[in-house]
Amino acid sequence: MGLMSQVPVRGTPRFLPISLALVAVLVWAAVVALGVFPESLFPSPRAVARGMVEELRSGRLLNDAVASLFRVGTGFALAVVLGIPLGLWLGHRAYARAAMTPAINFFRNLSPLAWMPFAVLWFGIGDVPAIFLIFMASFFPLALAATLAVASIPSVYFRVASDHGIGGWELVARVSFPAILPEVITALRVTAGVAWVVVVAAEMVAGRDGLGFAVLDARNGLRTDLVVVEMIVIGAIGVIIDRLLAGLTRLPSVRWGYER
Amino acid sequence: MSGGDTNDKVLVVSGLSRHFGSLEALRAVDLQVRRHEFVAIVGPSGCGKTTLLNILSGYERATTGSVTRQGRVRMVYQKDGLFPWLTAGENVLLGLRDVPDTMERRRRLDDLLGLIGLPRFADHYPHQLSGGMRQLVELARALAGESEILLMDEPFSSLDYIARLRMRQELARLLAERPRTVLFVTHDIEEAAQLADRVVVLTERPGRVCRALQVELPRPRSLTHPLVVEAIHTVLAEMGLESNSSPRRNGASGNRQKA
Numbered sequence: 017m018g019l020m021s022q023v024p025v026r027g028t029p030r031f032l033p034i035s036l037a038l039v040a041v042l043v044w045a046a047v048v049a050l051g052v053f054p055e056s057l058f059p060s061p062r063a064v065a066r067g068m069v070e071e072l073r074s075g076r077l078l079n080d081a082v083a084s085l086f087r088v089g090t091g092f093a094l095a096v097v098l099g100i101p102l103g104l105w106l107g108h109r110a111y112a113r114a115a116m117t118p119a120i121n122f123f124r125n126l127s128p129l130a131w132m133p134f135a136v137l138w139f140g141i142g143d144v145p146a147i148f149l150i151f152m153a154s155f156f157p158l159a160l161a162a163t164l165a166v167a168s169i170p171s172v173y174f175r176v177a178s179d180h181g182i183g184g185w186e187l188v189a190r191v192s193f194p195a196i197l198p199e200v201i202t203a204l205r206v207t208a209g210v211a212w213v214v215v216v217a218a219e220m221v222a223g224r225d226g227l228g229f230a231v232l233d234a235r236n237g238l239r240t241d242l243v244v245v246e247m248i249v250i251g252a253i254g255v256i257i258d259r260l261l262a263g264l265t266r267l268p269s270v271r272w273g274y275e276r
Numbered sequence: 277m278s279g280g281d282t283n284d285k286v287l288v289v290s291g292l293s294r295h296f297g298s299l300e301a302l303r304a305v306d307l308q309v310r311r312h313e314f315v316a317i318v319g320p321s322g323c324g325k326t327t328l329l330n331i332l333s334g335y336e337r338a339t340t341g342s343v344t345r346q347g348r349v350r351m352v353y354q355k356d357g358l359f360p361w362l363t364a365g366e367n368v369l370l371g372l373r374d375v376p377d378t379m380e381r382r383r384r385l386d387d388l389l390g391l392i393g394l395p396r397f398a399d400h401y402p403h404q405l406s407g408g409m410r411q412l413v414e415l416a417r418a419l420a421g422e423s424e425i426l427l428m429d430e431p432f433s434s435l436d437y438i439a440r441l442r443m444r445q446e447l448a449r450l451l452a453e454r455p456r457t458v459l460f461v462t463h464d465i466e467e468a469a470q471l472a473d474r475v476v477v478l479t480e481r482p483g484r485v486c487r488a489l490q491v492e493l494p495r496p497r498s499l500t501h502p503l504v505v506e507a508i509h510t511v512l513a514e515m516g517l518e519s520n521s522s523p524r525r526n527g528a529s530g531n532r533q534k535a
Contacts, residue, residue, distance in 0.1 A: 172356050175335055179351050180370045194361035272360035272403045 059241040067241040083226040091150025099158035107166020128153035145222035153214040154207045161203035165196035198273020205261045212254045292341035303482035314458045316468035319478030325461040347424025355434040358402040364413045365398030371420030388416040408439040428460045448495040469507035
């Protein structure tokens with residue numbers, strides 16, 4: 017942390033990443049122009065741009081993106097709403113923590129994709145299996161992160177709380193929760209990234225729409241240009257999700273967690 | 277508590293012992309603190325100073341013995357005693373939770389922030405303040421409301437030397453404006469001698485009171501005042517850190533207590 021924050025990021029020009037992207041596209045176009053690979057295996061930037069316009073015009077891209085975002089949003093929200101309170105509770109209960117942490121750790125380390133067969137067997141095709149898989153991918157890491165964060169709250173905060181008559185639910189709401197919030201936000205960012213990866217895989221197996229399904233559908237139609245279109249959109253949305261969650265770290269009441 | 281001469285004793289500790297399993301942290305500690313008296317407790321590391329404060333604040337229980345307190349007790353911690361997710365003002369307001377009226381709370385908050393000389397820092401978060409400012413805010417929180425007894429657990433030990441000297445002056449000034457009964461745990465003997473009406477020296481574990489030393493000099497005191505220097509010498513000698521051959525021993529009057 018210390019070294020990283022010393023790097024003068026503020027002074028670096030903003031055009032650097034954009035220039036690099038332009039160079040990458042030029043190299044890409046040059047490789048295509050050399051004709052080393054057939055166009056069906058290595059679509060040109062021009063074809064991809066055309067595909068992008070086509071997909072936008074038909075409305076299919078928007079439809080798929082909304083479908084994927086809905087699944088991630090629902091599965092992730094369920095994981096947050098259940099996982100963070102579970103973590104808060106476990107953090108305060110040594111016996112429950114000792115009993116449940118190994119199980120949570122087990123499921124956290126179990127790739128959510130391994131649930132794929134059961135997801136389809138139990139929930140068929142559509143939104144529900146994808147939401148289930150996203151939930152399985154996010155719930156355990158979030159619960160574990162919250163548990164560990166609570167367990168590492170400095171005891172002085174609880175002493176101060178007790179000095180001022182703060183106990184019970186008020187203790188959880190006014191001390192434990194704000195104390196773990198910086199770590200929870202970090203866990204949210206990591207987990208949301210995983211969830212976005214998982215939704216693509218889930219839709220390939222158990223979807224009839226969504227960006228993951230669109231990738232597979234484009235391949236089946238031998239439209240590699242559209243595969244690249246979907247790839248660009250998937251990556252870009254992932255970055256946007258992370259930027260939005262990173263915005264939470266700018267809340268004044270959590271800055272302390274990132275500045276020492 | 278009964279009897280005329282004990283009425284002004286706001287804190288009475290008798291026969292206090294604390295065991296952690298087979299470890300004996302405190303043994304038969306007796307201590308009586310008068311209203312608005314400033315008592316410093318010094319002793320080697322691990323002598324049970326902090327354990328004693330924890331028992332006095334009600335956070336830990338004594339194994340045997342009793343503690344009688346009159347009035348509300350507030351604690352000032354070594355560091356990180358402020359909630360980092362609350363602003364300085366919000367932290368001080370924790371000490372005013374019993375004041376029902378919002379306007380009155382606000383008024384008292386402004387008073388306290390003015391008192392500690394940080395009236396424009398209400399909306400700053402602790403990490404935006406210096407270590408000394410944070411301890412001042414914590415002090416303001418401890419003075420808020422109708423607190424009577426301040427328990428201070430090495431409150432300046434995480435500050436640099438200059439800041440510590442300044443904070444001693446500030447504490448003396450604040451106590452002149454808002455008199456409180458203070459029990460001040462420190463391993464800084466200078467600090468104890470410069471601030472306290474009485475310096476209580478604890479022995480190594482298990483902690484016992486091995487000496488109590490009166491320093492009869494009004495605050496604020498100069499660190500180099502002969503009586504302060506004398507008291508420092510006496511305490512150092514008591515702890516075996518300096519030879520016991522002081523040229524003059526009539527300034528500070530020590531009375532040896534049997535443990």
